[in-house]
Every structure is written in C-alpha cells, then in structure tokens.
Amino acid sequence: MQQRQLGPFTVSAIGLGCMNLSHAYGTPPAPEQAEALLLAALDAGITLFDTAALYGFGANEELVGRVLAPHRSRFTLASKCGMTGVPSENGPKRVIDGRPATLKSTCEQALRRLRTEVIDLYYLHRWDKQVPIEDSVGALAELVREGKIHSIGLSEVSADTLRRAHAVHPIAALQTEYSLWTRNAEIAVLQACRELGVAFVAFSPLGRGFLADGLPDLATLAALDGKDIRRAMPRFSSDNHTANLALLSEFRAIAAEAGCSPAQLALAWLLTRGEHVIPIPGTTSIAHLLENVAAAGIQPGVDTLQRLEVLFARGAVAGARYNAATQAEIDTEEFAG
Template sequence: MENKNGISRREFFIKASMTVGGIAASSFVPKFGGFASAQATPVLSSQLPVRHLGSLKVSALGLGCMSLAGTYNPPMEMQQAIKLLRDTHELGVTFFDTAQLYGMGLSEEMVGKALAPIRDKVVIATKFGQAPAPGGGGIEINSRPERIKSSVNESLKRLQSDYIDLFYQHRVDPNVPIEDVAGAVQDLIKEGKVRHFGLSEAGAATIRRAHAVQTVSAVQNEYSIWTRDPEHEVIPVCEELCIGFVPWSPLGTGFLTGKYTPTTQFDEKYDVRVTFKFARFTPEALKANWYIIELLQRIALRYEATPGQIALAWHLARKPFIVPIPGTTKLDHLKENIGAVTIKLSASDMEEIETAIAQNGVQGLRIPDEVLQTSDIGAILGTSSEGTHGKTPLKQ
C-alpha cells in the first residue's frame, strides 16, 4: 500500500534503515572524570549514514542552527558561523535546521551565506508562523496563508536560495485551521519555492488533518532521554503515516552532555535557561536529575564514548526514521556529536535507560509553562488529541 509520501510503509522502513546499524565505535580515547572524550577520525561525507524524512534524504544527524544566533551565549561572528557551517558539511552533515525566529532572522542569514556555494549538496529546513512581526513589532504567532506566503520570500532572501527544502510550521496557530496552513504550503510547493512540508510541536490530530491536505514529510518536537512527550501519540502517528521525526533539543538543552552540574554558573544575560527560568536547570533539579548523567557515563565507558554521544545514539536506536539535530557553536563538540553515528547501543543498554527513567522520573517541566502552552494538544506530556481536532479550529 502506497502512502501520501509516495512510498509504501515497507519502502519507508527499508530507506529509513539505511543508517547506523552495525557500525562499530572507533578511535576514542579516555579522558578525566570517568568517561571518554570523542577523538574519532572525522566521518567523511561519503561515509555518514543517511535517513529519510518521508521521501527527503538527509544525513543521519543534522545541525540545529539556533545557537549560532545567540541562545546560550552571544551570537557568533558571521565569519565564525560560516566557517562552522562549512566545516559541518565537510564532516558529512547535509541537514541544516534554522527558523525565521532564531536571532530574528540572523540564523537564516548565517546559513544562507555559508551554504550558498554548496546549495545543491545540502538540505535546508526553516520554520514559519512564529517569527518577528513585520515592522519590528516583536514576535507574532501568525500562520494565515497571506503571512506564510510573504514570509517565505523573506526567508528565501536571507537564505540566498530560490527554494526551501523543508518548511515547518513553527507552532500551531490556534486561530487558523491547519488545512489552510497546509494548503498555503501546497501552493508554495507548486510554485517551486518549497519542496517539503513539516510541523513542529504538533499533536497527532493536527498531523493527520495537515497530512490529508498536503503530505507532511517531517514533524519536529522536543524529544530526548529526559523528555518523552512525543512517545504517546506523535511518534506512533509518524510511523503510521511514513513521516520522519526530527527531535529538537536531543541533548536535553545541553544537560545530557554531563557538562552542567548544580554549581554551574550560567550566563545571566544570554542563556535562555536562566533568562526564561528553565525549571530543570535550577541547582535542585540538576542534583535530582544527575542520576541520568551517571547512567550515561556508565554506558559510555562500554563504548569509549561520552554521555552526549550515548544520548544521540539512543535516538538513532529508537526508530530508523528519527534524525536528531543537536546544535553547537564549537567544532570539537560538532565532531563529538557526529561520532555518535558510529555507536550501536545494545538492547540491554536501551532497557537499562528505560528502566532508570521509569523508576526515577525527571524533576521539572521541559520548558517554561508559558512556552509549553504554545505547543499543540497531544504534543505535551499528559495531554491527548484523541477524539479532538487538536488546537487549531476546524475549517468552516
């Protein structure tokens, strides 16, 4: 049976499975602190595995580009960002994720300037619907068709491209039927300005409604070892409809790297974990959740890896259509992240992680409540869109 993505479920899983299976960990050396540091030989472009988001082929690991424009630190200098992005491609990554909102367009500009010379060799995803308001009036959630169609031109200009590979709705708009959103993107696909449609922080009911109008290639929701919101309904509906799943914050806003302890001093001016008062990054929550780092350290020792690499390898082992997009501004962290594709966790490793999380839980909301409430019904832990039409109104 063929899916709206143009492939059967069997073909979807065959394509999605062209990934990390069977590749052994390589060339890591121990470091202080009880776990290892990635010093692997860089994975070349021809060697990096691929995965499929619907019919869209991407590297098994992408690069999240939000932090380039300043999220935890000041924005990178333009030339530094360009170099990092080009180094990322040289190391085999072909999938780059940005948004109109990131740095109020700065992230898109960085991506555009860096990747313009190699545009045909990369996949660029960006997002609409939660972005700077026209005229500099702050941030708006607006997915009205006319705004989608005007904002795509703004993104194309910043990206220095005449097309966008993957165009996500950044957050569902409670005032606009999702069918109107999907229809507007469908028009842009017909015009050649967009190639694939995606949703972010959407629940199953919204995904189904959108997919019925225009094929959804990917859904991007927050997901990691300590954030399990999509497991109840979002990942299952992606599997059913042959839609790729792209976890944002796959390293738990940095926590799963093991770098942040209860005594860590965060940048109070730039770091969103402080400025937005992330509940999981209080000293008390960091202490309560530290067992997760100790768990990852134990598993990392078996593979001569780092906790962060194990956290990324966990994603790759969950489903063959999952493509994590860790962000970084540092080349050594980038190389470490890419090294995760060489690690194949065992069934007992995966079970050990599941058991620990089930027994101990996680202290603190994943993001501040006022931000969380912009997510769809069914995209938030403890909510379900079953029997509802999701957060967006029905089309009249």
C-alpha cells in the first residue's frame, strides 16, 4: 500500500470510511460482518479509519472502538463532531451544532465510545453557520492543548473558510466529496489544501456506489432500502440515473481496457489528483474492500486519464449531488449553473 501524509501522520493512500457499517444506506450489516470487515481492512494495510458521532448516532464509534481498540497502535483514528443526533419523539434527530461547549461534550462521548485516550484527527463535520468558524476551531484547538485530540480537520467547507480556520490553528485535513462525477473540489479547495499543506480526504470516491457499478439499472435503483440516503439525492432520481447510465457503460469499457474494475479505476484516478489526496471508500463486503485496496497499485496511462476527462467533462453528469435543504447546510464551492 502506498503511504501519504495526513498532518503528523503517515497513513495508507486509501483509507476506510466506516459510515455504511452503521448508517445511511439502509439496514446495516450484522455486527459480526461489520467486525470482520474492520479487521480485514487492518490486515490489508489500511491505516486510516474514518467515523463520526453522527453515524448510527454513536453506534459507529462504538463499533470501531469495540473492534479496533485492541489494535490502537496500528492505525490513525479519525472522527467528527458538530453534527450529531439529539432525542426527539420519533427517535434521534440530526442537528448541526458548532458551539464550543457542544463540540467538547461530543468529544468526551466519542472518547468513551472509541475506547481511546486521544483521537488522532477530529473533524468539524459541518460548519454551523450560526457560529463563527474561528470559535468552533478555537474549541477544537483547546482539545488539542488538553491532549484529547492530536489534530483538527474540517468537512464540506470552502477554500475561504479553510483559510480562516487555518489562521486560528493548523488544519491537518479537509474532507469533502470528490470523485470523477463530483468535481466541485477542483474549483478552489483542492488547490488551497495543496498550498496550506492540508491533506484532502475524498469521501464518496466511488460516487455512492455508482462508479463501482453498484447501481447498473433502474431496477437496482428502485430496490434501494427506504431509508437509503440516495433516495433523496437528485442525481439518483429515475430520470437522472437513466441519463447517467450512458456514462457508466463507457466507464466500464475504459476500465476493462485498463485491465481493472470500474471501482479500481475511480480510486486510481483520485490518487493521480495530488499527493495530498486520500480517498476513503466504504463497503460492507470484504471482497470489495480488497478490490479497493488493490487500486493503490494501479497507474492509469495518459490516454486513459484523457478519456476519463472527456467522459466526465463538466456538465456530463445529470442531477445535483444534494437536494436544496442539504445544499444549504454545506459551505463548498459550486459550479455556476
């Protein structure tokens, strides 16, 4: 496995996003399946594990802590605060809360669930626009001084917000969606990370399964669990998905000619975008996990990269990545129109 720098840590070039072991894509896998997946990732050379207080409203942190705490010295642990669940009549409700007291309280809970004395990388999951970014980052900086976290990250923020935060305390990593079919990071924040020496952690690097050929037709889309978050994403409406399937067909062909799977090509492409880029695909399948890990050894040729640029040129993908309500919660740059 290639290694890349993330703040003070040297980590595997491909990490593991743990969210879907507890959250967001319908019924999560059985505990024994999730446990086996985490241990297989560790054995395969993955040394960056990414979780959050939000995922399963604490269940994902508990899972990661229970399974990986005995191996704590072997990996870099990342979690997130600032977007959590609070009790409501219909079960936990997702809220964005970046107030310093809330962030510190969330960290204490995370340390207990993760069964660790310190979190290596602690992200502000979302910038609470009611709280100056300087105040939220200032609270995280206090956690660094107290020895409860080693480094600070941000998620789904713009280059301007990154620079404001970095002026308060060095930011080790910025995490946002980035893949062949979601290229907003290329507007400004990818370059800002490079200039500031900030690692860029790409979540959903496989297009929420699309680039891994996991939604090959409308029938598969229609069969998604009722609680699958893709059901609320415009890109996965029937009309947009139908339009995007034409891209998938050509993408499969390019991957076949490159001698790899579509998922491997998508990850290998990301690794060419800069030495500071670290994708964190998630999966519930050990076979898919090992397929993803192998992508670190694939080097797409110039012709392959050019064909991908043409196929996924701006405007080629149908549908926005988020609906209007979710889009209002984030701070990332957007292409005009």
